[in-house]
Amino acid sequence: MVSGDSKNVQTFRKSLETDPNKSTGLAAIETLYDVLKNTRASTAGEFQDELGNAVKEMLTTDYSSTSIRSATNLFRKFISLAPVDITEKTDFSEILEFYRKRGVTFIERVSRSRSLISKYAKPFFRNNMNILTHSYSKVVLSALHEAHECGIEFHVWVTESQPDASGKRMHEALKSLGIETTLVLDSCVGYLMERMQMVVVGAEGVMETGGIINKIGTLNVSIIAKTLNVPVFVMAESIKFVDEYPLNQEDIPETFKYRSSVIAKNNLASEHPEVDYTPPQYLNLLITDLGILPPAAVGEELIKLYT
């Protein structure tokens, strides 16, 4: 734990470190719930400021700011969606009580997301399939695990996904689950693609376009898959939906592209972005905890929420 961290950042880090399987988004939400539990705010404005500060603090860490932003935005939106008879109460503590209840249901539902995704994804796996995946994704891992548990045998090809070799972690994890897997070079995706029956990737964030922001290299994989008519499936929890509409790679917010510590150095010219944006035309379906959605449906979901 880095010294000098505020209390919120400490809670956030601790939550992620004690349970390595926890998603960044869920940890961020739990941190906000912690703020909600301990708040002494007496007006809604004060309380929103407190939440806002907590989010700002979390964004200074090196965890995916796409996930933190989408999850916290949804949380703040939801807990404040109260019926009129509650918002009109003069005693703010009663309103806070309502918020807390909302928070608990929200966290409970979000923590079930991954198992729901595994359930929806299961029919897509078949015996003797060759599956290509890129980088390390907890959602993809749990879906593959569940399908394998059901007795479906398939071979997973994992790209190294440099610069941080997160694919290597994925490879190790799959191996320890007893799933047949091969670690391959990032540059051999084109060579391998003709043998694949499907590509599955996770996402750091799902954009309003229906496209995704994910570990750099996802775009390359998806374009090759599209060219060779291999279906690309994205597995992502709905707390990763972000109200952002990138038009091209340049248009991705800088905070999404670089870790906070890199931005702090103030010399982006010599840095390498961590993520890229894959437009919806390269994706077939998004498997989310809300069900299986075509990419075009994501925008509609977000519009329903943020208007």
Place this chain on the structure above:
Amino acid sequence: MTEGRTEVEDLKRNFVLALRKNTKRPSSSTISMNVINFLRKIILVEKVKTIAELLASLHNHAKFLSAVEPTELIIINIVLMTSKLARDELNKKNGNGNIRAYDSLFTLCKPSEPTDMKDTDMKKIKKDLIESIRELTIEIDSCRESISAQSSDLIFNQDVVMVYQLETSKTLYSFLAKTREANRKYRVFNVIPESKNEELNDFTSSIRLHDVASKICETTKVFLTCIAVFPDGSCLVPAGGQSIALMAKRHSVPVYVLAPFYKITPFFIPDPNALNISQRTNMPFEFSAKSAGNVEILQPAFDLLDSQYIFQFVSNSSCIIPAHINRLKEDYYHPEDIALY
């Protein structure tokens, strides 16, 4: 076994027999009507105490029938629609008429229990349900007419239209007939698969499937029929439809698919080959005796047509682009029902 139980069994048996006794598959509107009538009888005959029981029994029948006839997705569609109607009746009765089933992201902050289904007056609900089922039959009945009514907005003078499987689709036939009534002067290429004999009629020029490539250059619009439409805008078309659509794409000819609402299937089929039956092939007996076990005759019945090849669906309400099918699904189905399949 009680008296009521056998009656239900008989109903099921008769339904399956009626579906199978024809050598030619009846039209999809006939099948959907049969399903509705079957469900109506089931609802009347079965003694259920709560709405939850009613839904459970409907889904049981759906699963049974779809196991018997796995390729008829219409059966499940209609059952799901009926169960949505039952839920609507309950909501109406409990006074929360405008409850939104598809809260999608909003469901994240709601308690996760399934919809509350308290014991209510089943007699009243049953009566209302039968009434709304009757409305559904009227809607299905008028599908062909309302799709045909749009033909004069889609086909104009000097158009050259290519159609496929005209002889099996009454809807497509009446669609074309309607424009002729409007005195539109246009030409029709009727594509006939290799395995079928030519059927002559007075307003189409028949071409074979292998002539599509040369004739598509003259064509201005392609109209196809479909078996099922999926939420991502892809659809199952009669085998051969995909090659016509690919050819049309190459020459930028718009492809329209006629799709009445009961063909919208609310779930995805991950492996369309699983429900792709082979058409019955005629093989001389001598040949089949010699080749048994060595030769497999492949003649799949459907093609899965990706949404990128489809310009618009002509549904009974209006023309819709493939990306909007997902929205349309929300009008007819309840998410909790879909999750069961």
